[in-house]
Amino acid sequence: MKISIVGTGMIATEVISLLKTEVKGIEITSIFSHSNEEKAELIAKMNHIGRIYTDYAQLLKEDKADFVYIALVNNAHYEFTRMALEAGRNVIVEKPFTLTVAEAEELAAMARERELYLFEAISPLHTPNFRMVKDSLKKIGPIHFVQCNFSQYSSKYERYLQGDIAPAFNPELGGGALNDLNVYN
CATH class of the missing domain: 3.40.50.720 (NAD(P)-binding Rossmann-like Domain)
Known part of the structure; x- marks a missing residue:
């Protein structure tokens, strides 16, 4: 390819x-x-x-x-x-x-x-653990509430603290927790 x-x-x-x-x-x-x-x-x-x-x-x-x-x-x-x-x-x-x-x-x-x-x-949709969770849902019944957390120390955080806002942190560029890393949840 x-x-x-x-x-x-x-x-x-x-x-x-x-x-x-x-x-x-x-x-x-x-x-x-x-x-x-x-x-x-x-x-x-x-x-x-x-x-x-x-x-x-x-x-x-x-x-x-x-x-x-x-x-x-x-x-x-x-x-x-x-x-x-x-x-x-x-x-x-x-x-x-x-x-x-x-x-x-x-x-x-x-x-x-x-x-x-x-x-x-x-x-992540193609990893073995995702398949396991998906298959297990059938066994445990209807889900009423899910809470997820994905935490990671960003290599760009020190720059952020100094006022250098990388695109991954900038909501105007589609960054920020919801648009960037939260997709893994």
């Missing part, structure tokens, strides 16, 4: 590393950066990625990857995914899929209409 990476942030670099070391049969054809071409060049060099794009429309037109992987700031997921679907491209988009149900429904309808694949890059 050929895949084009859209983004140069932490998640994009982690996914590139995972694809290069843990998954067989994947070729990363290109990387896109709208704001940090130098970082894209470094990532491309380190991972033997042949092409860097700074124009997303050009990537969608030229790159022949089977999938476009969207790993941008949360509030860009909808627009970049919509553009990819309009260009006839299969898409894997990071979590959160979109910021609203209406956006998610629109993208799903577009993918169905165009017979394209559209996936959210979230794996």
Whole structure:
């Protein structure tokens, strides 16, 4: 499978590393950066990625990857995914899929209409413990209340305390506890 990476942030670099070391049969054809071409060049060099794009429309037109992987700031997921679907491209988009149900429904309808694949890059639904919980629900009966907690010390928290607000903490960019980490609950 050929895949084009859209983004140069932490998640994009982690996914590139995972694809290069843990998954067989994947070729990363290109990387896109709208704001940090130098970082894209470094990532491309380190991972033997042949092409860097700074124009997303050009990537969608030229790159022949089977999938476009969207790993941008949360509030860009909808627009970049919509553009990819309009260009006839299969898409894997990071979590959160979109910021609203209406956006998610629109993208799903577009993918169905165009017979394209559209996936959210979230794996907990496919883990053995999730399957165990799902299967166990049948045994315990109707659920009336669920309380979940996902706690994690963010590597960006010290910067946050100094006033450097990363996108993951910024509600205006689709960040914050509900849109970002809470999706795991």
